[in-house]
Amino acid sequence: MSFTLYGDLGSGAFSAEAALAEAGAPYRFELVSLDKNEQKQPAFLAINPSGKMPALRLPEGEIITESAAILLTLADHFPQARLLPPQASNDRAKAYRWLAFMAGEIYPIVEIVDYPERFVAVEAEALRAKARERIRERILIIERMIEGTFLLAHGFSILANYTWQHSLDTVPPSSGTTGAGATGGAGPLPIPWYLPGSTQLDYGTSDFNRTQVFVVSYLWDIPSPHTTNKFVKGVLGNWELSGIVTKETGLAYTVFAGKDVSQTGLNVDRAQYIGGNPYGGNSCKSAPCVSWMNTAAFTQPAAGTVGNIGKGAFTGPGLFNWDMGLFKNILITERWRAQLRGEFFNTFNHANFTSPLSGGSNYPVLSQSSSTFGTITSANDPRIIQIALKVVF
Numbered sequence: 001m002s003f004t005l006y007g008d009l010g011s012g013a014f015s016a017e018a019a020l021a022e023a024g025a026p027y028r029f030e031l032v033s034l035d036k037n038e039q040k041q042p043a044f045l046a047i048n049p050s051g052k053m054p055a056l057r058l059p060e061g062e063i064i065t066e067s068a069a070i071l072l073t074l075a076d077h078f079p080q081a082r083l084l085p086p087q088a089s090n091d092r093a094k095a096y097r098w099l100a101f102m103a104g105e106i107y108p109i110v111e112i113v114d115y116p117e118r119f120v121a122v123e124a125e126a127l128r129a130k131a132r133e134r135i136r137e138r139i140l141i142i143e144r145m146i147e148g149t150f151l152l153a154h155g156f157s158i159l160a161n162y163t164w165q166h167s168l169d170t171v172p173p174s175s176g177t178t179g180a181g182a183t184g185g186a187g188p189l190p191i192p193w194y195l196p197g198s199t200q201l202d203y204g205t206s207d208f209n210r211t212q213v214f215v216v217s218y219l220w221d222i223p224s225p226h227t228t229n230k231f232v233k234g235v236l237g238n239w240e241l242s243g244i245v246t247k248e249t250g251l252a253y254t255v256f257a258g259k260d261v262s263q264t265g266l267n268v269d270r271a272q273y274i275g276g277n278p279y280g281g282n283s284c285k286s287a288p289c290v291s292w293m294n295t296a297a298f299t300q301p302a303a304g305t306v307g308n309i310g311k312g313a314f315t316g317p318g319l320f321n322w323d324m325g326l327f328k329n330i331l332i333t334e335r336w337r338a339q340l341r342g343e344f345f346n347t348f349n350h351a352n353f354t355s356p357l358s359g360g361s362n363y364p365v366l367s368q369s370s371s372t373f374g375t376i377t378s379a380n381d382p383r384i385i386q387i388a389l390k391v392v393f
């Protein structure tokens, strides 16, 4: 049994749709085009006689209109989604207050902005401009009530996501997503089809593949001290702490011969893997990482052959990064606010080495004949600190 939401893209139906999605409710979206004036056609007027969207059909068939009523109905239907703060709490009362404010003080003026000619026979544009001003004034009332980042919720929000995947393709290494050189892309040419093993060598892990990616972001509105002392409140109040933590596995790369051993003139020959652990002792603790690859496990292919290493057969070092932000919000006047922002990228200055590549990170190929074969020679950015002052008015 599913809900049906009637609305248009980019219309006020978004609030109902956001609530349905947040509640995890099953729903169907029925498009009613404002551009084609479909909201005033008999088919939709039978659903909402006032010719306005959103309208929501409940699974039992009842039609609900008026955004505030729709939102409250959905909050009732899905208590576990906690669309509203706890019952009888101050925050619940505040939520009702802002819902009524949007429905009563702001939404009616939207009609004047959208259709001023419905209200006056002349000077419709002047009326539209005035109505816009009113909306702005009223939205500013809400803005000024926001302490820190939240209007209703306090404290802490956190988002985490994890992906585990493996992307494979048949374009030659370092073609990225542009395709092989042969088809106008940026990558090298494929290994010719008539050479033994050619198809297998150009099939493998995609250049952009990261098998595991874990990202957590958080925002903490640090509670202001409960005191009447203006100085203490001014200094210790209105701080926000935010951050993004990323941990991901490395990018795939391919070991090339670095010479035209096959004499095809294409310069896409692979090195020859001759057995043993392809990775070195991993001694990256003290730069340079002399032994990311075990050079003794590779050699040049025999003359006239293309080597035996498949696309993306090896994986470079993973990445760990923690960005942080510490913000202090300063209320100057009703209208003017300032924010002092301290941003710390790679806060703990973790050394994130890049793959030991011959041609930079956009060219995930390592040349066996290079003098630095197997050695990591570069890293991502060290810690960077940025301090800024933002003024909002």
Ligand SMILES: N[C@@H](CCC(=O)N[C@@H](CS)C(=O)NCC(=O)O)C(=O)O
Residues within 6 Å of the ligand: 011, 012, 013, 034, 039, 051, 052, 053, 054, 065, 066, 067, 068, 103, 107, 110, 111
């Ligand atoms: N009171 C209604 C107002 C809805 C409303 O104004 N919707 C606009 C779209 S954002 C609409 O349907 N306008 C079409 C029209 O007035 O012809 C509510 O709160 O849902």
